[in-house]
Amino acid sequence: MPATEYQSSSHVPLAFFGSILSIRRNHVVIAVDSTQEQELHDLDNFQRNVADRFLRLSLDEKTQVLSLPWLQSLLQEFLLCLEEFQSLIIPAHSNPATPAGRRGSFHDRLVAELLDRAVKALDVCNAVSNGVDSILDCHRQAQIAVSALEQRPLGEAHLRRAKRALANLVAVLDEKEEGGRTTDRNWSFGRKQASGMSPAAAKARHSRSLSWSVSRMWSAAKQLQAMASNLYPPRAAEAGTLASPIYTMSTVLVFVMWVLVATIPCQDRGSMAVNFPVPPRHLPWASPLIALHDKVAEEWRKKEKNSRGGTGLLPELQKLEKSSHGLLDLTPQSSEEDIKTQARELAETCSRLEEGLIPFQRRIREVFHRIIRNRTEVLDCLGEAVRSSSMSGV
């Protein structure tokens, strides 16, 4: 059955569809019509493509899971999913002859829920983007340390300069780990005048590195929780309807946001207690997605066991933290070789962050804009569909 044949028959006089309409109404799903078959075919394709994408991600051995390059591919695949989803759902909705065109309140609700998730995802994007800002801050500190450690001959002063920067860095990371709601970490070192600070000053210092673009009460954990609620796989009767791609897209969306929150420091992400709603295994994309999920969850568990405050699972950031602590633990008596090794590691991590962070932040912003665009277009087309259906109803 060549696909082209079906595409060419997508324009059939409306009257003809009346009969199918009545058949559908009785929930007798018989693929009598080629248009409908085409649609089923498209739905299937979508599921399979999503499966392929996640399979690719989970099988990629070369890129470290959750690293910046890996996140880049994740987001890229996500954008492709979104695009495909859109091209699937919009024509379907604007064509009253297709099952999707004959939307019921059930469909409307599913779409509305998806759009609501999209809005929440936007906030996650912003929070993540903020998180990247704070990593950039850390990176700047690390850069100071790296260039101090590059001085030859490497004197005590350079080591101290590096340590000072790294201590700042670690303080910021610890602060982030406490969910942005800071205790009075020593933001500045050296001056022991904290006691002499006015309450206002103390408070100012207190909230200094709070991310600004989300409201203070905003919580990544709660947001994810809200996104995951009502996310149920379609029932058997809904097979072959738009309920299934909507479910797929929603799950992908929630998963991607879940990964981002796990990876990048975010305001109040709690202890990842958010239960990611595991999709039923029979769906083609379920296994690779679950495999990825398990990997991430495992990383998270390992991280949480580790007493030395976590900062998100981003491997580059963890490395940064590790080398920072390593360098901070060095004493003047440490061997030069030791220092050099640590410094090299730090420099390496730094350059990887330098390469990856800004493009990643841009990608996040792109995701942000694409989600908005997708939402707008779905809304536009639904509005249109509502209008045309109400007109034909009269």
Add this chain to the structure above:
Amino acid sequence: MDRLNFLSRSGSSANKAEKATKNANESAQTEPIPTIEEGRENENEEGEGETKTEPKTGAVDVNPQNGDDEAKAEPPAEAHVAVAAGGEEAKTEAEGETQMEGEVKVEADDEAEAKVEGEANVEGEGAEAEEAAAETEIDFEAIFRRVCDEVDEFVESLPAARESPDPPDVPECFEKFNRLIEEEIDKYEAEREPGKWCLAEPTTTAVDDEDSSSSSSSSSLFVEAITRASRLAEELSRFPTGSKYGAAIDRATATLQRAMSFLEEEFRSLLEEGTHHAADQEAPETAPPSTTAVAAALVTAKTRKLTSFVFTQEQQQDRAAGPVNESDNNNNNRTRDSDTPAAYAAETTTRLSMIAALMISAGYASECCHVYGVIRRWVLEDSLTKLGLDKFSIDEVQKMSWETLESEIATWAKACKRCAGVYFPDERSLCERVFPSDKDIREGLASAVARGVVIQLLNFAEAVVMTKRSVEKLFKFLDVHEAVRDLLMPVVEELFVGETLSELRMEAENIRSRLGEAAVGSFSDLENSIKADTGKTPVPGGAVHPLTRYVMNYLKYACGEYKETMEQVFQDHNKVETTYAEVLEDDRTPKSSSSSTSAAATRIMNATPPRSPFVVQLSAVMDLLDSCLEAKSKLYKDPPLSYIFLMNNGRYIIQKIKESSEMHALLGDNRKRSSELRQYHKNYTRETWSKLLACLRHDGLMQGKGTINKPALKERFKSFNALFEEIHKTQSGWLVSDEQLQSELRVSIAAVMVPAYRAFLGRFQQYLDPGRQTEKYIKFGPEELESFIDELFDGTPVTMARKR
């Protein structure tokens, strides 16, 4: 105590001292760095101030010119003290020499006087403890300077030494110098006043702060020392690894690092200090003139517009007023600053820029910039919070009630205005003052400080545009659109460069166009709400329909307040639609345009290019309103009433267009509408009055020659009376609220009816018997008829019986 130790140690070497003093003179004359020159001046003034315990009248003129002279004359005075503290013969001689040199250079009489008096004072009150302390201070200074000079000499020798196989040994002064710096840092760290050491503005210290003047006597010396330390570290580090200076390099860089850590903290504290100051001055009563002006502008803005918001004109006025205010306040910058985030006293700014210069020249620019960026960003964000700008997630905005959102939009707009008008320019000028010679640093900092805030402001706009569209949101969308276009976009262009600029420019442009689309969508919703108005109950009395009022006032507001923006958003929308249409031309997918009429608008556009898309849209709305009214006129069972209804609404529309010059300009004159109105008028007259006129026809009443058909005549009068009474009863209940229209109608009716009636009476009255018969059939005289006509269209039905 330490200082005294130093004193004795330094005093032990006569040769060194001699050299040092020489160097002191040399460097005093050759020192090229202006800050150090300044430092010297200050320090010398301070020293002078201390030796003297009584204020002198006009003896010491604190002015740079004299200061310079003093700098040269000063060493001898110190030298005396040094001698008193246990100096040696050789030294005294050496200083005697310098003194001579110094004396030669001193030209001003008062200078010499000052010195004499200073010495006298020392002699006279030498026993006092205070004096002793002052002496120590001066001793310390002398030592410090001497050590510095020795170090200078060493540093000078280093470039040449790099070529030589046997560079000079590290002199003794080197360690002393490092320790002195460390001790000074210890001392300042114990103090609670950041930046005290770096510079004392002559006016402030001399006039109102005696305490600080005494302790900062060596402050600028310290600055000088740090400059020297960084030069020292730099010069030493140029020697290859394994040179004899290995230990010295370590020592010098360590001192420098220590100093830089200290400076970083000082920098941070100074930056923070200003913010507390700003926080204290938050109260609006203390707002400086410029703020009140802005506030006033906001108030007028509010009254001018229905919606509480900011608009271009005010903004422009404000902007124009900005520089004027600034120049007005040039002399007391501090008052003006106190309300802004850059609320640093001028001297704090000077200190900040001094530290920045020190840190940058020592290679610690990254640390300096980081602290600056973090704190200023925080201050900026904090000021916005104080303006009442809350942080909302996009999700929260979607769930807000429209009333709440409206007020949040107003706050947001205020914040944009404040950012564009005050905060960002201030931030920029602060940055320019603190980092005057580092353009790259400034550009980097602009994005570190302000990028987040700009993104945040844009995100709110994004959240607003994502809310459900509705007709009444149009004006808020336009407000936000205008704020992005007129406030944020120029700010982005001004503040940022490079990638940040292109990123933010794209973001702002993107949100602006989406706001435009939302405005277009809301405006299209107006059409939908016209279409949706399918009420079947006619308005009583044929009066102006509420829909007409709503639509016309809406349009008048849109054209009056937002004409240009509306023109722009429709222009943009049209471009998008046209390209979209081209793309989809061959596509079978139905076009997902936001409004069907805009597609029609596109077609019309193509036919008559001179009409702007907004005008096209506007005309489409008017046409829709017309046809809607047409349909509604059909709801009246009484045809004349439906004409009255059409006339009423038509007149209302014409009036509204006349009232608004913008609408008039956009929709052209009302010629077509007026002629339609005349047609309605004619139709009305025909429908109502032709029947009545028929009663007054002369024909059919005469039989043969000269005889009258009396029963027919009676019948005519009877039916005329009945008909007229009926019309009067009904139509006095109809309402024509437009006075002109009302009187036009009455006049035109009277003009037809009264002469006809008069003629009819004149011709046929004679055939009726006077008395009872006349009374019975002729109920009104022509004048009465006219006055009854004048009672029509008042909206209050009156019966003639009662009137009579």
